Structures are given as structure tokens and as C-alpha cells.
Amino acid sequence: MGTGVVMAGAIAPAQAQVFAGPERSRTQACQAPALAQVQRHTVARGETLEGIARQYNLLPATLMGFNPSLRGGRATPGSQILIPPFNGIRAEVPLGKTWREVAKTYKVRPDVLFEINGCQTAPKVVFVPGVNWSPIAPSTQAIPRVASQILTNSPLSQPTTVLLGYGYQVQPGTSQVAFHSGVDLAAASDAPVQAVGNGTIAFAGTQGIYGNLVVINHAEGLQTRYGQLGRIQVKVGQRVTAGQTLGLVGTSGRPSSAAPHLHFEVRSRSNLGWVAENPSQVLSSLQN
Numbered sequence: 001m002g003t004g005v006v007m008a009g010a011i012a013p014a015q016a017q018v019f020a021g022p023e024r025s026r027t028q029a030c031q032a033p034a035l036a037q038v039q040r041h042t043v044a045r046g047e048t049l050e051g052i053a054r055q056y057n058l059l060p061a062t063l064m065g066f067n068p069s070l071r072g073g074r075a076t077p078g079s080q081i082l083i084p085p086f087n088g089i090r091a092e093v094p095l096g097k098t099w100r101e102v103a104k105t106y107k108v109r110p111d112v113l114f115e116i117n118g119c120q121t122a123p124k125v126v127f128v129p130g131v132n133w134s135p136i137a138p139s140t141q142a143i144p145r146v147a148s149q150i151l152t153n154s155p156l157s158q159p160t161t162v163l164l165g166y167g168y169q170v171q172p173g174t175s176q177v178a179f180h181s182g183v184d185l186a187a188a189s190d191a192p193v194q195a196v197g198n199g200t201i202a203f204a205g206t207q208g209i210y211g212n213l214v215v216i217n218h219a220e221g222l223q224t225r226y227g228q229l230g231r232i233q234v235k236v237g238q239r240v241t242a243g244q245t246l247g248l249v250g251t252s253g254r255p256s257s258a259a260p261h262l263h264f265e266v267r268s269r270s271n272l273g274w275v276a277e278n279p280s281q282v283l284s285s286l287q288n
């Protein structure tokens with residue numbers, strides 16, 4: 001499509017985040033706490049933050065979160081840095097609060113947080129999987145409130161059901177738990193997919209597991225993504241209005257189930273990339 005440069009900038013952090021979750025079976029729940037699996041790495045001459053992150057299959061933001069010395073974006077040769085086992089952040093449990101409240105703040109499933117921290121009942125510090133480190137503290141309320149005023153429409157013209165929800169989910173067909181960065185909405189093949197709000201098309205083309213993907217940038221640093229499409233009917237740079245058809249439902253890319261569905265995401269901009277929000281908390285059409 002000749003949009004490679006646009007694509008890399010707009011999509012790369014998100015795609016990594018899809019795989020941010022540890023792959024493990026539900027049956028071996030309590031392992032060593034994730035924070036006990038942190039390794040050390042001595043920065044060699046010529047190594048970059050991005051290169052080290054790639055070497056361990058992590059996001060640069062994850063390493064920045066664990067290592068204040070990397071937050072300027074540079075790795076100093078000879079220095080020792082900490083490498084967590086998967087993407088996520090280290091979070092202190094505030095005095096008088098419990099890990100359950102930490103799970104709520106970061107919108108992580110409490111059982112997943114519990115298991116990944118070795119089933120400790122009163123930890124002082126926890127590893128929160130799948131969260132992109134950011135210098136900004138998480139805001140639990142502000143984003144959905146703004147978003148619900150900007151993202152007003154349903155992405156589908158017919159009533160739908162959620163086949164697979166947002167967050168850590170057991171993947172259909174396997175026993176693997178993985179982070180699902182959006183919702184899968186049941187729809188017939190070739191059903192029209194609609195913009196949920198006014199905006200500009202930031203990407204329209206093929207992108208890895210998303211298959212045929214349309215990305216819309218909206219006001220207030222909000223973004224929506226429509227994946228697994230059969231056909232795309234918009235172009236990059238085009239302005240769209242709420243309810244406008246973007247393409248048709250399909251099974252392109254690597255959908256999480258064979259049943260035709262729309263993979264739909266809501267993201268908000270942070271200074272370290274587009275962070276996935278729970279679409280069901282944002283769109284009134286997905287609440288029941």
C-alpha cells in the first residue's frame with residue numbers, strides 16, 4: 001500500500017503489546033513470583049536500549065520502568081540493568097491497600113496478578129503484567145469519560161455479542177492465557193464495519209495478526225482499530241464521520257477464533273505509545 005513508514009510508527013508498540021502476556025497453562029498456576037525471575041544484564045559497548053529490549057523480547061518501556069538509568073533513552077556501557085521475565089511494571093502496593101486494588105488500578109485480572117506474583121497474600125511490591133511503563137501514573141477514570149463523548153457509535157450496524165473480551169483471556173481452542181488488546185464482536189462475514197466516531201484514517205492495510213486493519217485517530221488522543229477485516233473501503237488520510245462504513249467483516253490475519261468477528265480496539269495516546277483501553281468500558285453500545 002506504500003504506507004510502510006506510517007504503519008511502523010503507528011502500530012509497532014501495539015503489536016508488541018498483544019504478545020505482552022506470559023504464555024502459560026492455567027493448570028500450573030503458582031510459579032515463582034515474576035519479580036524473583038528478574039535477571040541482570042551488563043550493557044556491552046554498542047548496545048542500545050531498543051537492541052537489549054529486542055534481545056529479551058521486551059518493550060523498551062518495560063526496561064525503562066525497571067531501570068531509571070534508562071529513562072533518558074540511553075544504555076551506558078558497563079552498567080548493570082534489570083531484565084524482567086515479561087512485559088509489565090513493578091508496582092508498590094500502597095500502604096493500607098491490597099494487591100486487589102492494584103489490579104483494579106491497572107485493569108488487570110486479579111487472579112492473573114495473584115498467580116503471576118506467586119500467590120502471595122500480602123505482597124508489598126507486585127509485578128503487573130502487560131502494562132506499558134509510563135512516567136504518568138495510570139488514570140482510572142479520565143479516559144473513559146472523555147472517550148464516551150467522542151466515540152458515540154457502534155462499530156457494527158447490527159446488535160452483537162462479545163466473543164472474546166478485553167484483557168487477559170484464555171484463548172479459544174488452547175489453554176493459553178494471553179493479553180487480548182480489544183474485543184471480538186460477533187458479526188456475519190461481509191457485515192459493514194463503521195467508524196465509532198469522527199476522525200482521520202491513520203492506517204488502512206495489512207498488519208500482522210490484525211490482518212486487514214483500519215486505524216482511526218480521533219480527538220483527545222483517542223484511537224480506534226478495526227481488525228480481521230475482509231475488505232477495506234477507506235484510505236489513509238481520509239476524514240471519516242461516526243457511522244461511516246470503513247470496510248467489511250472478514251477473517252484476515254490471525255483471528256482468535258474461526259467464527260467471523262470484528263476485532264475492535266480503543267487506545268489512548270501516552271508518551272510511550274498507544275495504550276489499549278477496555279472498549280466495553282468506553283462504548284455504551286457494548287455495555288449491557
Ligand SMILES: [Zn+2]
Nearest residue numbers: 183184256263
Ligand atoms: Zn481479537
